[in-house]
Amino acid sequence: MDALYAVEQVHIPQELGAIMKQYTKAILRDEPTDVYKYSANFFAIISGRCPPFDENGVYVEDEYASTQSNDKVNTPTPVPRQDIIGEIFQKYSRNNADTASLEDLPHILKEIVTVMGLKEDDLPPVAEVASVLHTEGDFIDLLELRQLLFEPEP
Structure with a gap:
C-alpha cells in the first residue's frame, strides 16, 4: 500500500x-x-x-x-519582538555561545523577515550585513547582529 x-x-x-x-x-x-x-x-x-x-x-x-x-x-x-528574535538566534546559536555560522546568516535574516511579517527591503541585504559584522573565523556574534538590526544608533 x-x-x-x-x-x-x-x-x-x-x-x-x-x-x-x-x-x-x-x-x-x-x-x-x-x-x-x-x-x-x-x-x-x-x-x-x-x-x-x-x-x-x-x-x-x-x-x-x-x-x-x-x-x-x-x-x-x-509576543514581544525580543522573544521572537531570541528564539531564532537560539535556533542558530553554536553551543549556546551567542555565535552562529556565517553560512547561517541568510537563513537567520530570512526567518526574521518571515516571522516578524517584514518585507525583504525592511532589512539590509545579507552581503551588507556580513560586511559590517565582526567575524571570528566563520562565526558571527548574534548579539552584535541584534544590535545592528534592531537597536537605534545613538
Whole structure:
C-alpha cells in the first residue's frame, strides 16, 4: 500500500516551529472561548494586519478595536519582538555561545523577515550585513547582529 504522502513530498518551513510554539503559548495563556476567532486575530496580528474580530467576537472589516474585556475572545497578546528574535538566534546559536555560522546568516535574516511579517527591503541585504559584522573565523556574534538590526544608533 502506497502512502498518500511520502516524507520527501512534504515540505515544512523552518519558521513553522517557532510560529506554532508562539501560537500554542498564547492559546494556553489566554484560554479563548472561541478558538477560531482568536486564531484569526492571532495570525492577523503576527502577519502585520488588523485583527478581523473585535473583543466581542464581532467581525469588523478594517477597524481595530483596542479596548479589551475579560471575556477571553479579545485579541491575543503579541509576543514581544525580543522573544521572537531570541528564539531564532537560539535556533542558530553554536553551543549556546551567542555565535552562529556565517553560512547561517541568510537563513537567520530570512526567518526574521518571515516571522516578524517584514518585507525583504525592511532589512539590509545579507552581503551588507556580513560586511559590517565582526567575524571570528566563520562565526558571527548574534548579539552584535541584534544590535545592528534592531537597536537605534545613538
